[in-house]
Amino acid sequence: MAYQTVQQEYLQIPFVTRAYTTACVLTTAAVQLELITPFQLYFNPDLILRNYQVWRLITNFLFFGPVGFNFLFNMIFLYRYCRMLEEGSFRGRTADFVFMFLFGGLLMTIFGTFVSLVFLGQAFTIMLVYVWSRRNPNVRMNFFGLLNFQAPFLPWVLMGFSLLLGNSIIVDLLGIAVGHVYFFLEDVFPNQPGGGRWLKTPFFL
Structure with a gap:
């Protein structure tokens, strides 16, 4: 029954x-x-291009480190904000949601090449959090019962928390940057005078 x-x-x-x-x-x-092993998963442009280890383009988004606080923290945020986006602004628009994944993943892969990041899953989670937070600007947030703030500040609060844990904030900044590019092209630019939709979900999706 429980099963x-x-x-x-x-x-x-x-x-x-x-x-x-x-x-x-x-x-x-x-x-x-x-x-x-993580050595079979990490992002390495040389191995992808020379040895045709194409799976690395995907697997580097799937590994968040060994099981521990960092892994659980990332999984909770990934599950929570991915689900809220899919059930919220992407309800009934699965193809558009998949396209956001592909667009965000591609941009991160390009940027990741220049900043030598080997795993991009955490940055991807921050991108999802950023898009959700900008689409829900009036939601009040509470962080561990210590901080109260509006949703758009959440990615920056998480970046500060990363800093406290001694992690590199490059990962968070990459997620925020890619999230902002998507949000701008999808939500801001089309509503500007003379603006238009640059991001169109491909027909095959």
């Missing part, structure tokens, strides 16, 4: 959120069980 309840809950998660979070958890589990 059926868990299965029902799992199947109620929107498709894209379910697929991405499951892939992240399974990838981390495979590393923990030593079936694969």
Whole structure:
């Protein structure tokens, strides 16, 4: 009975959120069980271009480090904001949501080449948080019961938290930058005088 309840809950998660979070958890589990190593997953343009290890373009978005506080923190935020986007502003627009994933992933891959980042999953999570926060500007947030602020400040609060944990803020800045590019092209520019929609979901999606 408990298994059926868990299965029902799992199947109620929107498709894209379910697929991405499951892939992240399974990838981390495979590393923990030593079936694969992070060296087979990380982003390396040389190995992708010269050795045709194309899977690295995807796997570097799926590994968030060993199981621990950082992994759980990222998974909670990834699941929460990915699901809220998919059930909110992307409800009934799965193709557009997948296109945002592809657009964000492509931009991050290009930027990641210049800033020597080997795993981009955390930056991708920040991008999702940024887009959600800009589309829900009036939502009041509370961070660990310490800080109260409006939703648009959330990515910056998370960046400050990263800094406190001793992590590099380059990852957070990359996520914010890519999130802003998407938000500007999709939500701001089309409503400007003389503006238009530059981001159009390809027909094959």
